[in-house]
Amino acid sequence: MSYAIQPLNALKPEQLPEIAKLHLEDHGLLTQLGYPFVLRYFEIVIRDPRAIGVLAIDDQTQKIIGYNIASPEPSALTSQLADDKFWFVKEILKVIFTRPAAFMQLLISSVTIKSQMKDEADALESLYLTIDEAYRGQKVGRTLQQGLFAEARKAGYKRIVGSIETWNEASLRMCQSNGFVIKKTFREGKFIRYRIEKIL
Ligand SMILES: CC(C)(COP(=O)(O)OP(=O)(O)OC[C@H]1O[C@@H](n2cnc3c(N)ncnc32)[C@H](O)[C@@H]1OP(=O)(O)O)[C@@H](O)C(=O)NCCC(=O)NCCS
Numbered sequence: 001m002s003y004a005i006q007p008l009n010a011l012k013p014e015q016l017p018e019i020a021k022l023h024l025e026d027h028g029l030l031t032q033l034g035y036p037f038v039l040r041y042f043e044i045v046i047r048d049p050r051a052i053g054v055l056a057i058d059d060q061t062q063k064i065i066g067y068n069i070a071s072p073e074p075s076a077l078t079s080q081l082a083d084d085k086f087w088f089v090k091e092i093l094k095v096i097f098t099r100p101a102a103f104m105q106l107l108i109s110s111v112t113i114k115s116q117m118k119d120e121a122d123a124l125e126s127l128y129l130t131i132d133e134a135y136r137g138q139k140v141g142r143t144l145q146q147g148l149f150a151e152a153r154k155a156g157y158k159r160i161v162g163s164i165e166t167w168n169e170a171s172l173r174m175c176q177s178n179g180f181v182i183k184k185t186f187r188e189g190k191f192i193r194y195r196i197e198k199i200l
Pocket residue numbers: 025026027128129130131132135136137138139140141142143163164165168169170171173174175177
């Protein structure tokens with residue numbers, strides 16, 4: 001299997017459903033809110049000039065097999081989910097009635113996200129990294145993350161921070177093998193997470 005690492009701006013608008021579907025393999029809060037939120041989130045990410053990211057593209061099939069996206073201000077991305085008020089109210093009502101726990105978690109996580117990147121001017125937060133299940137365990141995640149480091153250095157950042165659920169051994173191992181260290185453990189609603197950091 002061979003693949004290429006490309007910057008996020010290589011992503012074409014017609015590939016948004018493909019990357020959103022891949023994201024559904026991550027079991028975090030965004031996935032729990034449902035596909036319409038995931039798709040809208042990625043639409044926001046590719047429009048945001050400060051978002052940085054990398055894609056892994058299978059050389060043979062041209063399929064997206066992984067991505068890692070990051071931002072210096074994650075709350076600026078999530079707050080844009082409510083820009084289209086009609087869409088947001090319609091979709092959030094569906095979540096409230098069908099998955100009330102996910103809605104409560106959204107409220108809690110929004111507060112945490114807002115405070116987390118205060119006074120972190122030299123840092124970028126790695127937000128999501130997912131590898132297609134069929135390609136896991138072949139160092140794609142580790143290589144992709146290194147691609148993000150290169151993009152972050154180019155943009156002048158000195159550190160990358162992130163959060164990992166404490167049960168997620170695969171993610172923790174990948175991050176540690178790439179030089180991340182655990183700074184603290186914290187609770188965010190139902191999630192218990194490590195806060196991690198890598199000096200670039
Ligand atoms: C976490 C994830 C991105 C790892 O991607 P991957 O391509 O399979 O990982 P790699 O093959 O690059 O492995 C990197 C390191 O992690 C270790 N690792 C990978 N999967 C592992 C697992 N299931 N259990 C334990 N260690 C694991 C590897 O042994 C390797 O360690 P080494 O460098 O010391 O040899 C992938 O499992 C995934 O997409 N998971 C679902 C989404 C997710 O949890 N994202 C992270 C959210 S913070």
